[in-house]
Amino acid sequence: MERKGDILAGLLFSTKVIQNVLIAYDIYHMKICCPEVAEKAAPGQFLHIRCSDGPTPLLRRPISIAGANEKDGTVEMVYRVLGEGTRLISQKKAGEILDVMGPLGRGFPVPLDAVDPVLIGGGVGVAPLLYLAQKIAGPLSRSGRSGAAFIGFSTAGEVFGVDFLKSCGFTVFLTTDDGTAGQKGVPTEAFENCIKGHEVQKQFDIVYACGPKPFLAKVKDAAVRGKIPAYLSLEERMACGVGACLGCAVKSAGEGYKKVCRDGPVFEAGEIQL
Amino acid sequence: MERKGDILAGLLFSTKVIQNVLIAYDIYHMKICCPEVAEKAAPGQFLHIRCSDGPTPLLRRPISIAGANEKDGTVEMVYRVLGEGTRLISQKKAGEILDVMGPLGRGFPVPLDAVDPVLIGGGVGVAPLLYLAQKIAGPLSRSGRSGAAFIGFSTAGEVFGVDFLKSCGFTVFLTTDDGTAGQKGVPTEAFENCIKGHEVQKQFDIVYACGPKPFLAKVKDAAVRGKIPAYLSLEERMACGVGACLGCAVKSAGEGYKKVCRDGPVFEAGEIQL
Amino acid sequence: MNRDKLSEPCPKMEYIRNCAVDLCVEIAGISMKNPVMVASGTFGFGEEYAKIYDINRLGAVVTKGITLLPRHGNPPPRLCETPAGLLNSVGLENPGVERFIREEWPRLKKLPVPVIVNIDGDTVEEYREIAKRLSELNGLAALEVNISCPNVEKGGIAFGQDPGSAYEVVRAVKEAATLPVIAKLSPNVTSIQKIAAAVESAGADAVSLINTVLGMAVDIDRQRPVFKRIFAGLSGPAVKPIALRMVWEAYEAVKIPVIGMGGISTWRDAVEFILAGASAVAVGTAGFIDPEAPLKIIDGLEKYLVECSICESALKTSGEDKTIKLRDIVGLAHKNFTEGDFS
């Protein structure tokens, strides 16, 4: 792991890829070595990744941190190959160099007190929740509280993270759009049914969610109705990733716009309009 | 080897890389499988190679055919990594696909009668001469005539082709700019000295040359003075490679411009101004 | 790896498979079996690419620019690559109208595809002359009046940068020609709308845009411009957003059809231009990289039209007719923008 830039830096790193493997349909799990990020990162923060040396694709790509290990200095990501940028990232082989900026943004507030947390994730939105689960696992087991994770994918072939979430002490409710794994449906519904007591009645103290905007809007509604504080991780196209270009706007609950890269990607549900 | 396009085509191929190895400083030897090209190709013709799937570098890169084997359908190239395009080509691994157009252009006229030919090449300009030597080798040995090759490189580390030229029956006069291999100097001088009889007095019937423009200008002068017909292979930046864009102009001896891709790359010395 | 929506299964697909797709367009009275043309100057006189693929599949062929007298063009270098772009300084090298008629036309006229000749001149008189001469050819589909060539000493782009001169040239050609007239516009202007309106009022039957964007490159080793004429014309993917914007603007400014070009490399690009208002598109620089790009674009357009979401809106406008027509989506983005709730 070579450190780029001068001593001020600490955000620009030329890291070594340790592994980069296909774990589900079009979904990769990458591990890089970057002790500085591993040390500082908070769940919900992201890395801004350069995918090519040339001018196409031009911009970096934001990918959430899906895990970090202070001891061996590794950082993990789980990402879906969507277009050219992620395709190029997926081609990186172990031993190759990956240019990353980070950790960037404001992450999830990790509860200090004993709470019953619920994680709600759709598709690759599950990725940042894995790191969050990793961080919550200790407190959760120490306090004897229970956590639940509602995660959904379009089909069985895309499922990832179930075992990891279980190993962190979470009860996992899995849904798929086509019913090929878990329950047929979407995790937001499963979550609503749950707090409404339709199937397994359960109350939660805090909601953490990540997924597409309409998905988060449903989580927000359910959380508001259930009077549970909710933290939502948003996506928006990014250029700078650090708040300098004002490109990644999301409508604020008050006037004007928040920046996903700087004020988020995690927002308290009340801060923003979805 | 998969054939692209419809039956009219025969110029667009999606070929398989068989080998692509570093043979000298920044110089690679690539072998692809393309029976159609192997069958039709004439020495001096070139392939127009797509080096990336994306828009940078935008254009194809012309590379001379350095060898072809009708029997196993392979085609060879020798190229120097100069910029982004050739760098990308150099990264192709055996088994990968290379998108080529060709064989394109007008090549060297291969003598039908018994003649004493001389090849003069500078740097990667030696590449097309290798294929020419391969084609002349048979007639040369059958007719009992003798061929010579004056080839020059900047330094010993860049030398290639010597053994191959010898194996084709050519006497090789090697020069390097820094004297680290062969004689110190440039091949054009060595050639001039030779026909002037300074060292080894020898007459030739036909000159074939490839190298940078100033180099070819010297060959042309020497050939004119020695009254030997000379065929020169030129380089110019290309877009289409087939004569459609009029981009690869070279001043014609008469009025206007010839197109390197269509009228050349090999020109009779009298056809063009250098 | 860009997940192709088209390849995903779609519930309506079965129904849609039974629909016919109609790619036909009519522009300036020219009937084209599909809207994909090749751009002037990137296709020679059709001979080269005819050896590589079946050019009869094209919607139309546009020749290299022709002038009254032969031209040698500019000295090398004539090309310089830029990020996702190409600078050219060819300078209208061409055999002149007489040799064109003698040497190229006999072959071109046999093509079962509309052939459009791109014409250029130093003076209005020259445009008039060449238009008159070419009108004598039987079977020629249209003239494309290039008032936008950036690579020549006189005329060219200057005519296309001022509404008055643009009007004058097109008017003269229109008077002299018995053929449909397409005005090829330059992007190097403050208002493409004014120029488009000017050539429309001069009688142009269609506009085509964009020609190349003025650019340059400097040779940092020799510390001087790369090109002898200093400036050159920029084409290729780099200019696509600019071209698309101008097509959008032209579509709003004139009633005559718009032929869109500038950086089109894939069917997705072509769809963007068509939705922005292009009745047809031309492929230029992309053909250098993949000669078959125009054919792939034709295939892609067809698939796009049968794709679910499109069908809905196309069927909406086509009423009961089960034929999905490309011409129904020309300019659709304007309608959707005005009518849609954009949030």
Add this chain to the structure above:
Amino acid sequence: MNRDKLSEPCPKMEYIRNCAVDLCVEIAGISMKNPVMVASGTFGFGEEYAKIYDINRLGAVVTKGITLLPRHGNPPPRLCETPAGLLNSVGLENPGVERFIREEWPRLKKLPVPVIVNIDGDTVEEYREIAKRLSELNGLAALEVNISCPNVEKGGIAFGQDPGSAYEVVRAVKEAATLPVIAKLSPNVTSIQKIAAAVESAGADAVSLINTVLGMAVDIDRQRPVFKRIFAGLSGPAVKPIALRMVWEAYEAVKIPVIGMGGISTWRDAVEFILAGASAVAVGTAGFIDPEAPLKIIDGLEKYLVECSICESALKTSGEDKTIKLRDIVGLAHKNFTEGDFS
């Protein structure tokens, strides 16, 4: 792998190692230790990148555009990638001049680097007001008058597309301001030379160009424009050849210094702009990809100047002085073009 001439051994190197290199430039009365600035709107108010690298190494810092009153900017999406380019529709989101002075200026004024504030307005009066207000700040280096923003309803680009309005705005700012005034020009014009000449005659102390090129993108799934304001501003490597051409033109049209920008990503790009006539350069979009790009460019310029062939010509113009001065190569390509034998 692009073989770097700079790393090759050079016989004159020993001699040259003993030469001093002077990257200083003075523009509009602002002394800069090197000619590399950051472009407005791509660097916020300096805070973000100050956390990433030593921004004190920059030649100058230019802030995001400021208006008299706060602005919310445009709704998302505000960004769209294009081949080697970036479309943005930020729309001048900014805290307004008063909050700028209260919240950003105290930090900015402590920078040991000249700070230039980019200003924008809907009306000439607004430009005048904001110029007056900012002139009260002690230590501010200059105002950059943005008459070229493509992303706002009123004002912005319209001022920069007409020599008369451009004159008016710059004149008003010049009268109101006690600071040097840089006019930031729009590339979306037929003649950049007329606009440059107009702002020079209005008293501008320098011109900077180019702002973004008007472009657009269409969402082919939703069949409508990507951006709510339809058009957006194109920046990045794609526009480099256009920007370079306009810098060349501006250099020939005016006597005041030219600040060049548009797609500059490497020191090679910067050298092209300087040879074409830019006394300084600004890095915008490239900083998003590599925040340290400006620093790498500074280092590269230094190396370029000591490189053999350059030395010769630089030494020629510098006479006996052993210091190789960057300012000696500003516009050198013009001289070499006129004097050189170009064949």
